[in-house]
Amino acid sequence: QVQLVESGGGLVQDGGSLRLSCAASGRTFSSYGMGWFRQAPGKEREFVAAISRRGERTYYADSVKGRFTISRDNAKNTVYLQMNSLKPEDTAVYYCAAESLGWGNREAGRYDYWGQGTQVTVSS
Numbered sequence: 001q002v003q004l005v006e007s008g009g010g011l012v013q014d015g016g017s018l019r020l021s022c023a024a025s026g027r028t029f030s031s032y033g034m035g036w037f038r039q040a041p042g043k044e045r046e047f048v049a050a051i052s053r054r055g056e057r058t059y060y061a062d063s064v065k066g067r068f069t070i071s072r073d074n075a076k077n078t079v080y081l082q083m084n085s086l087k088p089e090d091t092a093v094y095y096c097a098a099e100s101l102g103w104g105n106r107e108a109g110r111y112d113y114w115g116q117g118t119q120v121t122v123s124s
Helices: none
Strands: 004-007 010-013 018-024 033-039 046-051 058-060 068-073 078-083 092-099 118-123
Touching: 004 092, 018 033, 018 092, 018 118, 033 068, 033 078, 046 068, 046 078, 058 068, 078 092
Parallel strands: 010 118
Antiparallel strands: 004 018, 018 078, 033 046, 033 092, 046 058, 068 078, 092 118
């Protein structure tokens, strides 16, 4: 069982930056691939970024590539999402998720555990 708690969301202006954190419980965090997803009002949940269990592989949605960076600190049981050059279209609830295969994955259905989400709002 893994419990995930996101933090770091908030209101930021167009072009600003935020860093999201996701703290995981349990001693097996380093065995999980981790992902960030987001869901805007009226839209389906979409993939943002993922990272493999040791951080050697990262994956990004085309819409955030070059602006967002996913990273992890296994000693702190935490995964991060650094978001730069934010745009109003990045406004959404952001969720972190853990998948037991350890590879990281673009598909939400591959993930076993989800956090409660944190709101990110980018004003124009």
